[in-house]
Amino acid sequence: MSDFLTDVKTLRERARQHIDEGPITDAYGADRERVIDVLNEVVATEIVCYLRYKRHYYTARGEDASAAAAEFLQHATEELGHADLAATRITQLQGKPDFNPDVLSKRSHAEYAEGKDLIDMVKEDLVAERVAIASYQEIARWLGNDDPTTRNMIETILAVEEEHATDMLDLLQDLS
Numbered sequence: 001m002s003d004f005l006t007d008v009k010t011l012r013e014r015a016r017q018h019i020d021e022g023p024i025t026d027a028y029g030a031d032r033e034r035v036i037d038v039l040n041e042v043v044a045t046e047i048v049c050y051l052r053y054k055r056h057y058y059t060a061r062g063e064d065a066s067a068a069a070a071e072f073l074q075h076a077t078e079e080l081g082h083a084d085l086a087a088t089r090i091t092q093l094q095g096k097p098d099f100n101p102d103v104l105s106k107r108s109h110a111e112y113a114e115g116k117d118l119i120d121m122v123k124e125d126l127v128a129e130r131v132a133i134a135s136y137q138e139i140a141r142w143l144g145n146d147d148p149t150t151r152n153m154i155e156t157i158l159a160v161e162e163e164h165a166t167d168m169l170d171l172l173q174d175l176s
Contacts, residue, residue, distance in 0.1 A: 023092055029146035036095035038139060039086045039150070042157075043097055044107035045135070046083035049128055050076050052112050056121040059114075064175055068118055071171060075125070075164050082157045089150055109135045119175050126168035132161045 014026055024032065053076035060069040087097035098107075105112055110128035115121030136158040143151040 022094065023149075024094065030143060030150070032093055033095075035143070035147055035150060036090050036093055038142075039090045039093075039095070040098045041107050041109060042086040042136075042139070042154070043083050043090070043099070044104045045109045045132060046079045046086065046157075047099070047104055048108040048112050049110055049132065050079040050083065052110075052114075052128065053079060053125065055114060056125065060118055060121065062118045065118060068122065068171055068175070071167055072121075072125070075167070078160055078164070082160070085153055085157065089153055093150075119172065122168055122172045122175060126165060126172060129161055129165035129168060133158060133165060136161060 018025075053072045057069050057072040057076060060066075060072060087099075090097045110131045111124075113124035113128070115124045136154050140151050140154045140158065143154065145151075
């Protein structure tokens with residue numbers, strides 16, 4: 001193990017030099033603008049997933065619709081929370097979250113698919129969760145140690161997306 005990175009006096013001096021940069025210090029190793037762009041893709045993905053789940057909540061019909069609708073509503077709420085987390089991180093990195101509805105679906109990794117019936121809705125939600133899982137795993141690996149705060153946030157969201165995928169798989173098996 002190497003010695004501690006810097007003496008306290010030097011840390012204090014560095015902190016004062018660029019006070020206008022807020023939490024972004026010399027130790028930040030990522031390409032901040034690219035991270036902001038990727039996080040805006042996360043915002044878009046989460047909002048599209050929120051909208052898809054909300055539609056499925058309102059349009060679920062059939063014998064098993066109430067259990068599925070409850071799951072859709074819970075997931076919608078959590079997806080919107082994920083978008084808020086990503087937007088907050090963008091502002092911490094001194095960027096601007098992009099909520100422009102004209103480009104949300106274009107930037108989203110997941111698709112907005114309505115589904116023709118309850119089973120199709122669940123399948124579409126499971127596909128979208130799998131897309132989010134794959135892309136968030138890639139983002140976490142890409143960030144590595146260059147931006148541990150964003151990586152940790154993505155990993156937290158990823159864990160919930162994996163739970164969502166499990167919920168959708170269980171629901172699909174119950175419906176089949």
